[in-house]
Amino acid sequence: EDQVTQSPEALRLQEGESSSLNCSYTVSGLRGLFWYRQDPGKGPEFLFTLYSAGEEKEKERLKATLTKKESFLHITAPKPEDSATYLCAVQARSTDKLIFGTGTRLQVFP
Amino acid sequence: EAGVTQSPTHLIKTRGQQVTLRCSPISGHTxxxxxxxxxxxxxxxxxxxxxxxxxxxxNFPPRFSGRQFPNYSSELNVNALELEDSALYLCASSLGFQETQYFGPGTRLLVL
Known part of the structure; x- marks a missing residue:
């Protein structure tokens, strides 16, 4: 069964304190792994798609990496506006649906 | 370019009622x-x-159903509402099969 597990559930960081979020997955034939950001009461905002092990993508203070079993979202020198829930999802080659993890709730304090 | 839009933003219903949620995809998304x-x-x-x-x-019961119109907009219908149907319902659209999915703001449904 396709499955996504994210850790930690919650993370509190001081502004400027870099850290990483983990997404472990099992999927029968990975087509892509997706990272989204979700603010409270809003829809997820697309961040990155990773397709193969070894691939990396960067956007401002965020960098996503992918291995055959997990993905990391590295946050460098975070700011309070980076506070949000970060969602990881996988898509198998055989289907269009996304399988989501339950997310990591990030809080960055000034 | 306009994003995915959903209506209504919030909805309050009672158990047993029926609800229809609407979604308009990004232009060009099918x-x-x-x-x-x-x-x-x-x-x-x-x-x-x-x-x-x-x-x-x-894996949802048949009382959850929907349709897509010729202009690619969509409706989600939920019949015989139950308390556990209370949730944020999100619509996403993509250019086609296995393209990136972009989400709308969601409809918050509360069932009393």
Whole structure:
């Protein structure tokens, strides 16, 4: 069964304190792994798609990496506006649906 | 470019009632997806429509149904509402099969 597990559930960081979020997955034939950001009461905002092990993508203070079993979202020198829930999802080659993890709730304090 | 839009933003219903949620995809996108996000749970896949056809559905009872119109907009219908149907219902659209899905702001449904 396709499955996504994210850790930690919650993370509190001081502004400027870099850290990483983990997404472990099992999927029968990975087509892509997706990272989204979700603010409270809003829809997820697309961040990155990773397709193969070894691939990396960067956007401002965020960098996503992918291995055959997990993905990391590295946050460098975070700011309070980076506070949000970060969602990881996988898509198998055989289907269009996304399988989501339950997310990591990030809080960055000034 | 306008993003995915959903209506209404909030809805309050009572048990046993029926509800219809609406979604307009990004211009040019032909695939529409519906997800349920209940409090404390991850997004759960509900339905996928492409070119007017239902292509896949998640593990939800038949009282969850929908359709896609010729202009690619979509409706999600939920019959015989239950308390546990209270959730944020999210619509996403993509250019086509296995393209990136972009989400709308969601409809918050509360069932009393």
């Amino acid at each position: 695939s529409v997806y519906w997800y349920q996000q209940a409090l404390g749970l991850g997004l759960q896949f509900l339905l996928w429509y492409d070119e007017g056809e239902e292509r896949n559905r998640g």
